[in-house]
Amino acid sequence: MTAAIKQAAQRTPLVLALDFDMTLTISDTISNVAETARRKNPEYRDFQWFVNEYIKDHRTFYTQWEPQIAEHRTKGTVDRSFMDKYLEALRPVETASLDRINRHGILANVTRAEFAAAGRDVQFRPGATTFINHFIHCSYNCSICVVSVNWSKDFIHGALSANGVDTEKGRISIYANDMEFGSTGLSTGRLAPKLVVAKDKGEVVEGFKREVTEEHGCNPLVVYAGDSPTDLPALLDADVGLLIGDNSSPIDWCGWLGVEFGVQRTGTKENSSVLYKLASWDKAIATVEGHLK
Template identity: 35%
Template sequence: MVKATLSRVSVVVLDWDETITVADTMSILANATNDPSRWSGFVDAYMADMKAYEDSFGTRETLEDHYRFLGGLSECEYKSVARIELAGVFKGVTHADIQRVASEVKIRSGFKEFCHKLGVAVEREILSVNWSSEFICSALANAVVTDHWTITANRIEFDGAGTGTGGVSKDKEGGIRTGMDKLRILESRLGACHERGGLLMYIGDSNTDLPALLAADIGVIFGDNRSLQQTCDKYGITVRSFSELCAKDYVEKEKESKVLYRARKWEEIILE
């Protein structure tokens, strides 16, 4: 049993796409390439792989089944990366190209203020399956989010002259492809956080975030993703309003309790 006041949150880990951003940003990143019009074809092929995998997997009766399903999505991701690399989609891309398109990213209202209200001692990290950590960093800078954020995401690979080789890190060891990769990384953060007597909060919006949401001391669902809510209902995961968490002097959470909280806007999330 863990007693946790919100003021004890010492590590905040956030998803990127559709949690911090208004919409998914991969199509924006594609604009950095020489031929953005090709991107829709890669998306269609990826979705076809996903459907074939889902159809072949069978029923997911338990949360453990769901985790196995998420882990198995790696094969779809590997195929997607192989197509992207073979076609040389990111070949010739420059750092300036990435910084240019990052200016198109729309950050959710209230996020900048949320950052400013975080205590200086709170460690902050963005954990994403996005293809480019540089893209995320540039988008934050454009939004004048000046706090120091650790960006843990995949990378577009460059040569010594700063030109894209066409390779990406997503298919390499340590790549972040699925929700189970997010879980692996989050669990590596928990031990050090607890040793210092702190608590870790994870905030995310989709099924990819579910393993990390449940592993965190405090898991916060951002927004109203219908698919994620259906998954929570199916596996007996209770979702409460973030205001209920704020109203308590402390939180008592057992790891087995499967309780998450929901916030629909950044202004609701106050760590005081």
């Protein structure tokens, strides 16, 4: 065994868990998935109707929760338990949206290849591909997963490949809500909801971590990158959290929770955790490398 191989074997394994929309991508891509099906089903209800219904439900939800949030902020009692309760309360809103999609069948009659091809039109944030490929090709024992509430694994895979991610060399697991496909190879128009709210994403990351722990016989360093409140529990539970972009909502929640960016925190977890606020991916490699040395 060479010295380099021995050194790699001794290093702590690394888990990179990555949100997709607005974390890797420069814009939300759910509409791209819907438009792919719309071209096959022009007679079906326009996707904007589903967006409008979702917005109405979300406004109603926030109107109901705004007084509670304001009260807790005034008293200084916003804590992790309250945040988790708030994020879980979004489940009926998200489930209702998916139910509407399923009832109207607007995602029907598309092949996996067509969804993958649509993903090739997606543009990643500058530096995101460089970040992923760096850890694919580095000497660390690195396992990577994409954890997304998006509607098509094939679409995500197509976007990864088109943006230059070395999916051939890197083992990248994709966890997302996915279409059901019939014996003809066409989508049935029904989604199988697996990732709906923040809790679901956190459970996927924990499961992936357990797999890597069993594989290597020791706990990995878990890095999670996300951009929204739906990512916050996973960001806070990771050894290293990377809050990407300038979405004000997760920044507000961190302020209410008393979480300081770039400051090591010790909670009930075995190891300390730290959350970084990064405007872009430019400093992400150096940030993670600093925790691997």
